[in-house]
Amino acid sequence: MAEITQPPAMTEDEDSLWDKVMDNPYNWSASERWTAVFTVAVTALVSTLASSLPIPGLDEMRSELSVSSAQLGLLSASIFMLGVGAGPFLFAPLSEIYGRRPVYLSTMSIFIFTNLGCALAPSYAAIVVLRFLAGAFGSAGPGGVGVATCADLFPLETRGKALSFYSITPMTGYLIPAKGWRWGYWVLTIISAANVLLLFTLRETYHPLLRARLYSAALTRKQKSVREVLSTALTRPPRMLLGNPVCFVACIYYAFIYACIYLMIVSLPLLYKPRLASTSGGLFTYGWPTNWGLGYIGISIGMTFGTVSTGLAQDRIYKYLSRRNGGNGRPEYRLVVTQIGMIVFPIGLLVYGLTAEAQAHYLLSQLGTVILGLGLIAAFTTIQGFLVDAFSPFSASAIAAAVFARSVASCVLPIFGAEIFRNLGWGKAVGVLAGAACSVVWAPAAGMKWGERWRARWRFEG
Numbered sequence: 001m002a003e004i005t006q007p008p009a010m011t012e013d014e015d016s017l018w019d020k021v022m023d024n025p026y027n028w029s030a031s032e033r034w035t036a037v038f039t040v041a042v043t044a045l046v047s048t049l050a051s052s053l054p055i056p057g058l059d060e061m062r063s064e065l066s067v068s069s070a071q072l073g074l075l076s077a078s079i080f081m082l083g084v085g086a087g088p089f090l091f092a093p094l095s096e097i098y099g100r101r102p103v104y105l106s107t108m109s110i111f112i113f114t115n116l117g118c119a120l121a122p123s124y125a126a127i128v129v130l131r132f133l134a135g136a137f138g139s140a141g142p143g144g145v146g147v148a149t150c151a152d153l154f155p156l157e158t159r160g161k162a163l164s165f166y167s168i169t170p171m172t173g174y175l176i177p178a179k180g181w182r183w184g185y186w187v188l189t190i191i192s193a194a195n196v197l198l199l200f201t202l203r204e205t206y207h208p209l210l211r212a213r214l215y216s217a218a219l220t221r222k223q224k225s226v227r228e229v230l231s232t233a234l235t236r237p238p239r240m241l242l243g244n245p246v247c248f249v250a251c252i253y254y255a256f257i258y259a260c261i262y263l264m265i266v267s268l269p270l271l272y273k274p275r276l277a278s279t280s281g282g283l284f285t286y287g288w289p290t291n292w293g294l295g296y297i298g299i300s301i302g303m304t305f306g307t308v309s310t311g312l313a314q315d316r317i318y319k320y321l322s323r324r325n326g327g328n329g330r331p332e333y334r335l336v337v338t339q340i341g342m343i344v345f346p347i348g349l350l351v352y353g354l355t356a357e358a359q360a361h362y363l364l365s366q367l368g369t370v371i372l373g374l375g376l377i378a379a380f381t382t383i384q385g386f387l388v389d390a391f392s393p394f395s396a397s398a399i400a401a402a403v404f405a406r407s408v409a410s411c412v413l414p415i416f417g418a419e420i421f422r423n424l425g426w427g428k429a430v431g432v433l434a435g436a437a438c439s440v441v442w443a444p445a446a447g448m449k450w451g452e453r454w455r456a457r458w459r460f461e462g
């Protein structure tokens with residue numbers, strides 16, 4: 001059996017030297033590091049576009065390809081998210097063997113051809129298969145490797161801003177194709193090809209691999225067979241999700257937060273579209289005739305403000321608490337902002353839903369979306385940061401586990417998400433969601449108090 005080199009553990013002298021050399025991404029110039037963050041954020045954005053851009057053309061696609069059921073038509077959207085959840089289980093651990101850059105370039109190159117195939121697909125069955133493959137191969141950006149790359153570029157006390165910027169960028173990916181459903185896939189093919197060209201400018205960032213290259217003489221210390229290395233790496237995300245209680249709870253919490261974000265985005269057209277266009281039944285709608293897309297302004301403002309404030313706050317909080325702890329940082333320090341976000345979110349949710357139920361002025365419901373958007377993005381960003389810090393150097397695999405949990409929710413919610421509001425009405429629907437949020441609002445505080453003890457008890461060794 002062939003052997004594969006594993007990055008060896010470094011001696012104290014080598015550690016000291018690594019902190020100073022320019023090969024260390026922490027020592028790159030600020031412009032180089034932020035250019036790399038921008039590159040991986042754009043890669044995540046392209047994947048988000050692939051999930052959302054074809055949706056407005058679903059009815060036209062159903063008509064052309066003779067798909068009778070509306071629920072079956074939604075399968076092409078849901079199956080993409082299933083691929084986004086499945087892909088990181090393979091590609092995140094591979095990035096922890098071969099590096100981030102080869103994974104980006106190989107997966108996103110194949111992603112081009114999956115979109116091209118959708119543009120030329122002769123049948124709905126072909127669309128479904130290709131959409132799953134597109135989700136899987138397009139998952140490197142949003143599926144663990146992107147978050148881990150941001151962590152590669154910035155040390156613990158300053159990575160908050162990078163993680164916040166990375167987290168908000170994919171959520172801007174909502175466009176509407178203007179020339180039919182096939183044109184949407186042609187646009188995706190062009191954009192994904194341009195993204196691959198951008199990825200060629202990205203340097204490798206994975207620290208263990210860079211250190212191994214720098215200390216090539218030390219590589220003889222530890223070699224393993226290819227089978228042993230791959231079996232360990234490729235089973236890492238499911239072992240984290242199912243075998244490590246700390247990772248499991250954090251991933252489920254992360255998926256819950258994402259599900260709330262998704263449900264809010266789904267609900268906005270129901271509240272602001274005209275009655276016939278939204279097929280709202282008895283559900284109240286403001287019925288804006290043309291510019292109903294302006295309903296997204298409130299949540300966009302909230303998420304933008306939340307991204308900026310979270311990025312600044314979590315770094316300052318981390319530094320302050322580290323100083324109080326003798327200069328020793330802890331992943332649980334990220335959960336301070338998570339806790340704040342999970343308190344703010346249900347407040348905004350109730351303002352949003354109850355003012356809609358009362359048919360109050362639309363500015364009040366918009367105020368609610370500002371508040372809930374701020375709370376959700378603060379919690380979403382910092383729970384990612386906790387996973388990255390707690391499971392380094394296997395942060396890509398930890399985020400892959402979280403993305404899988406998130407994608408399961410994303411795969412199911414398109415089928416019945418809107419029906420929750422139609423069947424329950426604004427007041428009851430937000431009451432259920434706010435109750436669910438309040439039932440788990442204590443979790444970040446528990447993590448702050450006992451998280452270090454739990455991580456020590458269930459330490460993940462890889």
